[in-house]
Every structure is written in C-alpha cells, then in structure tokens.
Amino acid sequence: MKPVVVLVGADKGGVGKTTTARTLLDYLAARDTLARAFDSEFPRGALKRFYPKITEIVDLETAADQIKIIDTLSTSEVKVSVVDVRAGLLLDTLKTFNEVGFFDLVNAGEFKFILYHVIGASIASLEEIAEIRPYTDGRNYLLVKNFINEASFFEWNPELLKQYGKLAKGAVEVTIPKLNEMAFEQAELAEVPFSAFVDNKNTDGQPANNSLVLRGYVRSWMNRVTSEYDRIRLIDRLSDRGVETQAA
Amino acid sequence: MVASLHGRTGKTLLARALIDYFILSGGKPYIFDTDAVERRLHLLFPGAARLVDLAIVRDQMALFDTLAEPSCEIRIVDITHQSQRKFFELLRNTDFILEGRSRGVIPVIFYIPDVKADSFEAGVVLRDNFPDCRERLFQRAEAQCAGRLRL
Numbered sequence: 001m002k003p004v005v006v007l008v009g010a011d012k013g014g015v016g017k018t019t020t021a022r023t024l025l026d027y028l029a030a031r032d033t034l035a036r037a038f039d040s041e042f043p044r045g046a047l048k049r050f051y052p053k054i055t056e057i058v059d060l061e062t063a064a065d066q067i068k069i070i071d072t073l074s075t076s077e078v079k080v081s082v083v084d085v086r087a088g089l090l091l092d093t094l095k096t097f098n099e100v101g102f103f104d105l106v107n108a109g110e111f112k113f114i115l116y117h118v119i120g121a122s123i124a125s126l127e128e129i130a131e132i133r134p135y136t137d138g139r140n141y142l143l144v145k146n147f148i149n150e151a152s153f154f155e156w157n158p159e160l161l162k163q164y165g166k167l168a169k170g171a172v173e174v175t176i177p178k179l180n181e182m183a184f185e186q187a188e189l190a191e192v193p194f195s196a197f198v199d200n201k202n203t204d205g206q207p208a209n210n211s212l213v214l215r216g217y218v219r220s221w222m223n224r225v226t227s228e229y230d231r232i233r234l235i236d237r238l239s240d241r242g243v244e245t246q247a248a
Numbered sequence: 249m250v251a252s253l254h255g256r257t258g259k260t261l262l263a264r265a266l267i268d269y270f271i272l273s274g275g276k277p278y279i280f281d282t283d284a285v286e287r288r289l290h291l292l293f294p295g296a297a298r299l300v301d302l303a304i305v306r307d308q309m310a311l312f313d314t315l316a317e318p319s320c321e322i323r324i325v326d327i328t329h330q331s332q333r334k335f336f337e338l339l340r341n342t343d344f345i346l347e348g349r350s351r352g353v354i355p356v357i358f359y360i361p362d363v364k365a366d367s368f369e370a371g372v373v374l375r376d377n378f379p380d381c382r383e384r385l386f387q388r389a390e391a392q393c394a395g396r397l398r399l
Contacts, residue, residue: 182305212316213309216342 003073004112004238005102006082009090011128015120016146018046019184020176021084023225024116025051026194028080030226031235035080038069040089047084049191054078060085060093070102073111080238090117090128094135103135114140114237121150123160129167136171140237143168146176172232177224183217186210194222251327251335251374252360253367259360260288263326266358267293270322277321280311282335283328302334312342318351336374345380355381 008024010017021037025047028035035054039047042059058065060083069083085093094115097103106113115136119125129143145153154161187197190210198219202208237243250263260283267289270277279297281289289297300307315323327335339345345355359374361367 180305182309211309211313212342212344212347213305213312213338216312216338216344217305219343220341 001079002110002112002240003076004080004114005069005073006080006114006116006238007085007090007093007097008082008116008118009085009093010118010120011088011090011131012120012122012124013087015087015118015125016148016176017087017118018084020116020118020144020146021047021082022050022194023176023222024082024229025054026222027226027229027234028082029193030195033080033235033238034078035082036076036078038081038083040084040086042086050193060089060096066096066100070097070100091131094132098135106139112140112238112240112242114142116142116144118144118146119153120146120148121153126160126163126167129164133167140243141171142174142232143171144174144176147178149178174228174232176228177221179221180214180217183214183221186214187218194218198222249325249327249335249356250358250360251329251332252362253329253332253370254362254364255329257329257360257362257367259329260326262358262360263289263324264292267324270324275321278314278319278323280315280323280325282311282326282331286328289326302331302338308338312338312344316342316344316348316351316353318353336377340377345378349380357381 006024008017008021018041025035025037037047037051037055039045039055039057040060041047042057045055045057048055048057056068058068060066069081073081083093102111103113105111115132117129117132119129133141147153154164187194190197190202190208192201192203192208196202196205197208197210198215200208200210200215233243250259250266252259263279267277267279276296279289279293281287281297281299282302283289284299284301287299290299298310300311302308302311311325315325325335348355355378357374357378359371361371
C-alpha cells in the first residue's frame with residue numbers, strides 16, 4: 001500500500017475539525033486500517049489527548065516538523081498519516097506542501113493524498129473553498145459538512161446554494177450530523193475515542209461511569225458517520241485501489 | 249414499564265396497582281411518571297414518584313441511567329402514550345436491555361392494548377423488537393380490569 005496523507009483542515013475555527021478527525025481515526029481503527037496522527041495545535045495539542053499512542057504534536061510552520069511528516073512517509077510502517085491542521089493554517093499548509101514538492105510526488109504516484117476539508121455553513125466557507133480548489137484538481141477532495149448547530153448548509157439562500165454547488169463540483173460531500181451537546185461534552189471530558197466512550201471504557205480500558213443515555217446518542221451518531229464513510233468508500237480511496245476522481 | 253398506544257386504557261391504574269402491591273409487600277419501589285401534564289403518579293405518591301419529561305435530555309438521563317443501575321427495589325415507569333415512541337426509541341438506542349441485563353436488571357413490559365387494531369399491532373411490534381423482555385399483555389374487559397397473562 002502506498003503512503004497516504006489525509007489533511008484534515010479548516011481555515012475557519014470552530015467548525016468541529018478535531019471532532020471530525022476523531023471520527024476519522026475511530027473509523028479507520030474499526031476498519032483495521034493502521035494510522036498515525038499529527039496534531040498541529042502546537043504546543044498543547046487537541047487531538048493527542050484522545051489518541052495519545054498514535055499522535056505526535058507538531059508545529060506545521062517549522063521546516064523541521066514538516067520534514068518529520070513528509071520525510072517519514074516512505075519509511076513508516078504505518079501507511080496512513082492523518083494530519084490535523086490547525087484552524088487558519090490550511091491554505092498555508094497546502095502552499096508549503098506544494099513548495100517542498102509533495103504534490104509532485106503525489107502526481108508521480110509515490111504518495112496518495114486526501115483533502116478532508118471541514119466547512120461551516122457561512123459565506124466565509126465559500127471563500128475558503130474557492131481558495132483551496134486549485135490544490136484539489138484530480139484529487140480526493142472531501143467537503144465535510146459538520147452540522148453542529150445548523151439545520152442546513154446554504155439551503156436558506158438560493159444564491160449562496162448556487163455558488164456552493166459550483167464550487168463543490170467534483171468534490172465528495174460528507175455529512176456529519178448533529179450530535180447532542182451534552183453527549184458531545186461528556187465524550188470530550190472522557191478523553192477517549194468515541195468508540196471507547198460508547199463502550200463505557202476509560203483511558204486505561206477499565207469500566208467508566210458514563211451516562212447510558214449519552215452513550216446511546218454517541219453510538220447512534222457514530223453509526224450514521226460510519227455509514228457516510230462507507231458510502232463514500234473511504235477505505236478504497238486510501239488504498240491503491242482508489243476511486244475515480246473527477247476533475248473540477 | 250407500563251405502556252399502551254392510546255390514552256385512557258387504564259395504564260396509570262395498572263401502575264398504581266403494581267406500586268401498591270410492591271409497597272404492601274414491604275418494598276420501596278422507585279416510581280417514574282412521564283406525564284408532565286397530568287402528573288397523576290407524582291401526585292398520588294408524593295416524594296416517591298419522580299416526574300420526568302422525555303423531551304429533555306437531562307430527564308432522559310435521570311430515568312434510564314437510574315434504571316440501568318442494579319437495585320434491590322423494583323422500578324416502575326408509567327409511560328404516557330405521548331411519550332411511548334420516544335421511550336422505546338431511547339430503549340433501543342441506548343441498548344438498555346443488553347446493558348441492564350448484564351447488570352442483573354430484569355426488564356418487564358406491561359402493554360395494554362385497546363379495541364383498536366393499531367393498538368394490538370403496536371403491542372406485537374413491541375414484543376418482536378424486544379424479545380429479551382418478559383412481556384405481559386393485558387386486555388381490559390368492558391367493566392373491569394381483567395388480567396390475562398400471556399408470555
């Protein structure tokens with residue numbers, strides 16, 4: 001299997017990027033796909049406390065850490081690298097990756113690349129998509145709509161919806177449905193993967209004391225997210241098998 | 249769990265009878281009243297009956313998290329017909345039966361059908377969806393509550 005980089009990013013903060021990254025890592029584990037994660041919320045990290053064993057905190061703005069990720073792609077035994085890009089840094093990270101020749105190697109078939117772009121339901125997101133599209137041609141571009149508070153994404157404004165439709169052409173849309181806030185918070189506080197929370201396990205794998213009801217909400221939500229990832233054939237996209245990508 | 253599809257089937261009456269039976273047997277049953285409007289059990293057993301509104305997540309937790317805890321005392325839930333769907337949805341989503349049983353909690357559903365066909369069908373659906381629950385189907389005769397047990 002070729003090394004794969006999944007860049008999880010959002011230029012707007014507060015869209016639930018790290019939450020969706022957690023669902024991604026949970027899904028990969030459930031599908032027996034080994035992955036490593038890079039948490040760019042330097043220095044404290046945001047993702048690391050949920051996946052301490054497989055996550056490294058990096059500062060994406062330093063060459064040293066960029067090297068740490070890219071140079072180890074070919075040598076690492078773990079083929080899938082999920083990079084949780086700090087809010088606001090997505091475009092810059094794409095530019096940097098371009099400058100260091102990462103995309104040349106993707107084009108040459110050395111590596112695979114998936115852009116997992118988490119968006120919110122605002123006009124700022126549309127601008128973001130427009131800026132990012134040049135880096136997505138012919139690639140796996142996942143537009144991840146995270147329904148935190150919103151009931152709809154742009155449906156309330158036909159003009160915006162049209163714009164979104166144009167920008168999203170060729171992209172693969174992923175819907176992350178809304179999760180009850182209390183359930184989300186308890187899962188956050190538990191500091192374990194969502195699946196461990198649902199199984200009522202704590203960080204040491206021992207029985208935890210989480211609410212049956214809130215675990216039920218997370219279980220139902222994760223089932224829906226899993227169906228989405230199954231629907232877009234995420235595992236195929238990661239593997240050498242691939243899925244046909246459309247040009248924008 | 250005492251449930252029925254429509255109102256005015258004698259559900260709360262049955263719940264009261266069960267509660268009185270357990271109290272007279274020397275127990276101290278936990279009582280959950282899901283009827284935020286009429287609150288009959290809450291009024292009949294002040295201090296012993298907890299009112300829960302299943303539309304509120306916090307109350308859902310107060311109910312199901314408590315029910316899943318092992319206890320020597322019987323827990324009785326009077327499920328208003330308006331809350332029925334929500335109640336059994338939660339029962340399914342939380343995997344309550346599985347978890348409760350693993351902690352020694354025995355779930356029993358008393359379902360009261362009335363003369364309408366959909367009410368009887370709903371009872372059958374319930375039985376099929378929760379095969380691990382012991383189920384008792386009661387039929388109310390014209391003038392009085394007659395119990396007829398059928399497993």
